[in-house]
Amino acid sequence: MKIRTVLYLLLFISGIIVAQQNKNQSSKIEIKEAWIRVAAQGANTALFFEVVNNSDKPDTLLAAESELAEVVEVHETFKRENDMMGMRKVNFVVIPPRSTVKFKPRDLHVMLIKLKSDLKVGEKSEATLVFKNAGKLKAGAVVRDMQMMMNK
Numbered sequence: 001m002k003i004r005t006v007l008y009l010l011l012f013i014s015g016i017i018v019a020q021q022n023k024n025q026s027s028k029i030e031i032k033e034a035w036i037r038v039a040a041q042g043a044n045t046a047l048f049f050e051v052v053n054n055s056d057k058p059d060t061l062l063a064a065e066s067e068l069a070e071v072v073e074v075h076e077t078f079k080r081e082n083d084m085m086g087m088r089k090v091n092f093v094v095i096p097p098r099s100t101v102k103f104k105p106r107d108l109h110v111m112l113i114k115l116k117s118d119l120k121v122g123e124k125s126e127a128t129l130v131f132k133n134a135g136k137l138k139a140g141a142v143v144r145d146m147q148m149m150m151n152k
Contacts, residue, residue: 028055029095029134034141036068036125037105041118046075047110047127049139050102053095060132061093068125069112077106087111095131105146119143 030052039045047066053059066072073089080086085106093108095101103109110127119125123143128136 029053029059029131029137031129031137031139034127034139035144036112036119036141037146038121038143039112039115039119041115043115044069044111044113045115045119046105047112047139047141048103048105049110049129049141050100051095051129052100053097056097057133058097059095059134061095061129062091062132063130064110064127065130065136066110066112066125066127067116068119068127069115071111071113072127073111073113074108075111076108092132121145 032050032052034047034049036047037045047064051061061074064072064074074091074093075087076090077085077087089111090108093101101108110129121143125141125143127139127141129139130136
């Protein structure tokens with residue numbers, strides 16, 4: 001009987017330790033400066049932000065979710081032939097330890113494809129970023145004019 005009690009106690013304690021480690025990892029990933037480019041219903045737009053990894057281990061952005069659009073994908077901008085630019089979906093983005101990765105125009109970004117409604121300057125919205133270790137993190141974003149943000 002004592003062995004069973006000790007085993008239950010050890011199992012309980014190990015569960016608490018694992019939960020605390022997961023909490024510590026998720027709190028070490030921060031989403032900052034999130035904003036969405038203004039756009040009309042049915043159009044495509046993008047979500048931009050910074051991911052700060054304050055931990056000693058890398059994490060990986062696996063996906064993004066939002067109720068704003070029919071399709072939500074993580075994209076990168078790349079140089080094609082003849083100095084033309086293109087965009088393509090990426091399956092993940094590694095966030096190195098003790099670093100910041102910027103999702104910005106003409107670089108990494110989250111595409112919001114086929115918007116369900118207009119996005120007007122000043123409105124606030126939310127997206128969810130899905131990380132391998134940190135799990136799902138909410139990103140509160142403000143709708144802003146692209147030209148204004150490019151001039152910052």
